[in-house]
Amino acid sequence: MTTPCIICCAITGSLPRKEDNPAVPITIEEQIESTHEAFEAGASMVHAHVRNDDQTPSSDPEKFARLKEGVEKHCPGMIIQLSTGGRSGAGTARGGMLPLAPDMASLSVGSNNFPTRVYENPPDLVDWLASEMRTHHVTPEVEAFDLSHILNAIRMHEAGILPGKLYVQFVMGVKNAMPADKAVFDFYVQTMKDRAPDAQWCAAGIGPNQLVLNEWSIAAGGHTRT
Amino acid sequence: MTTPCIICCAITGSLPRKEDNPAVPITIEEQIESTHEAFEAGASMVHAHVRNDDQTPSSDPEKFARLKEGVEKHCPGMIIQLSTGGRSGAGTARGGMLPLAPDMASLSVGSNNFPTRVYENPPDLVDWLASEMRTHHVTPEVEAFDLSHILNAIRMHEAGILPGKLYVQFVMGVKNAMPADKAVFDFYVQTMKDRAPDAQWCAAGIGPNQLVLNEWSIAAGGHTRT
Numbered sequence: 001m002t003t004p005c006i007i008c009c010a011i012t013g014s015l016p017r018k019e020d021n022p023a024v025p026i027t028i029e030e031q032i033e034s035t036h037e038a039f040e041a042g043a044s045m046v047h048a049h050v051r052n053d054d055q056t057p058s059s060d061p062e063k064f065a066r067l068k069e070g071v072e073k074h075c076p077g078m079i080i081q082l083s084t085g086g087r088s089g090a091g092t093a094r095g096g097m098l099p100l101a102p103d104m105a106s107l108s109v110g111s112n113n114f115p116t117r118v119y120e121n122p123p124d125l126v127d128w129l130a131s132e133m134r135t136h137h138v139t140p141e142v143e144a145f146d147l148s149h150i151l152n153a154i155r156m157h158e159a160g161i162l163p164g165k166l167y168v169q170f171v172m173g174v175k176n177a178m179p180a181d182k183a184v185f186d187f188y189v190q191t192m193k194d195r196a197p198d199a200q201w202c203a204a205g206i207g208p209n210q211l212v213l214n215e216w217s218i219a220a221g222g223h224t225r226t
Numbered sequence: 227m228t229t230p231c232i233i234c235c236a237i238t239g240s241l242p243r244k245e246d247n248p249a250v251p252i253t254i255e256e257q258i259e260s261t262h263e264a265f266e267a268g269a270s271m272v273h274a275h276v277r278n279d280d281q282t283p284s285s286d287p288e289k290f291a292r293l294k295e296g297v298e299k300h301c302p303g304m305i306i307q308l309s310t311g312g313r314s315g316a317g318t319a320r321g322g323m324l325p326l327a328p329d330m331a332s333l334s335v336g337s338n339n340f341p342t343r344v345y346e347n348p349p350d351l352v353d354w355l356a357s358e359m360r361t362h363h364v365t366p367e368v369e370a371f372d373l374s375h376i377l378n379a380i381r382m383h384e385a386g387i388l389p390g391k392l393y394v395q396f397v398m399g400v401k402n403a404m405p406a407d408k409a410v411f412d413f414y415v416q417t418m419k420d421r422a423p424d425a426q427w428c429a430a431g432i433g434p435n436q437l438v439l440n441e442w443s444i445a446a447g448g449h450t451r452t
């Protein structure tokens with residue numbers, strides 16, 4: 001009996017625009033169709049950000065609601081994961097869509113540097129997002145930008161702070177955070193195996209590291225993000 | 227031929243007050259005498275923070291200058307390391323003492339969570355502090371609160387951004403950052419050996435983890451912080 005690999009498709013991301021790639025879906029209608037295509041191609045999870053009309057990041061719960069409704073209709077059974085990442089807003093605005101009770105939502109449990117700024121996830125915000133996820137039965141995908149974030153996720157899950165099964169994503173290749181490094185990746189995998197054997201993990205490589213991380217994670221028995 | 231162990235004494239720290247421990251040196255005069263005692267007891271490096279009269283953290287270059295002058299007089303040959311940590315101020319105020327050209331200064335090269343807030347070290351501030359250290363020939367002690375900080379330090383040193391010999395301190399036991407974890411510590415040591423064999427490293431445990439980290443680092447051939 002083998003474990004199926006979950007392919008999670010991040011249809012839009014938080015930054016790329018039509019100028020960067022004309023295929024990036026920006027409107028909700030485009031996002032629903034893009035998700036449908038990924039679903040038909042074998043993706044079983046969608047990771048979603050929403051955008052304003054000018055393509056800038058948004059946290060608007062109404063947009064997330066329309067997207068969720070459309071994906072549920074077009075892609076029955078697909079796991080819907082909404083982003084609570086910090087590019088679209090600050091503070092509790094980041095969790096305004098959690099009452100929609102998506103299957104999953106991303107959750108950062110630590111802070112780190114991004115290419116030009118600090119990615120701020122202060123402890124009280126992390127605790128609030130986790131409590132909203134408990135209230136609405138949303139399973140977090142923990143976005144681990146560094147090793148301590150993995151240990152923190154395991155500790156929080158053991159303490160009952162993170163609802164559902166533990167699901168951790170290793171994020172690599174972000175400038176000024178963790179590079180796409182095979183020895184570190186192997187240590188991440190071993191850490192999960194040793195300390196959270198019932199958990200699932202996946203990995204995401206940013207930009208040119210995407211295919212590299214796809215290969216590493218599939219070969220190591222993890223799930224993956226496209 | 228064995229490598230001598232450098233014992234670095236952090237005489238004051240950024241937070242403890244007389245109420246917490248009557249022996250904490252707060253005034254410059256107390257700090258000089260405390261450093262002298264540590265020097266006599268075998269410490270070869272002092273890590274210094276300065277304080278305002280009300281015991282709150284300060285970055286005042288004039289206070290650092292008086293401390294440096296006193297330590298040079300009382301403790302000839304002792305390595306003086308001044309803190310550029312973020313509890314005493316924000317932005318470039320954190321590096322206002324670097325023109326004093328101490329032997330060393332602490333430097334964070336990434337951001338992370340502290341018990342109740344984000345420890346913010348944005349990339350442009352890190353670059354500015356490093357450039358000030360190059361200008362004034364100050365060797366940084368990189369404070370690594372997470373694994374990516376170690377990799378960043380190695381990369382920056384190879385790129386010529388960090389002056390002097392590479393010296394990295396593993397900081398463990400800070401709540402919401404990296405716990406005092408032996409498997410992680412061993413991976414840190416291996417990472418330094420594999421990727422920066424000419425560098426030196428030390429380790430600091432916060433609070434009750436201090437003696438634990440002293441034992442681990444001395445046993446593994448590193449330097450240590452008291």
Ligand SMILES: [Zn+2]
Pocket residue numbers: 010013014047048049083085106
């Ligand atoms: Zn995302």
Ligand SMILES: [Zn+2]
Pocket residue numbers: 032033036074
């Ligand atoms: Zn469709």
Ligand SMILES: [Zn+2]
Pocket residue numbers: 236239240273274275309311332
């Ligand atoms: Zn310090």
Ligand SMILES: [Zn+2]
Pocket residue numbers: 258259262300
């Ligand atoms: Zn003296």
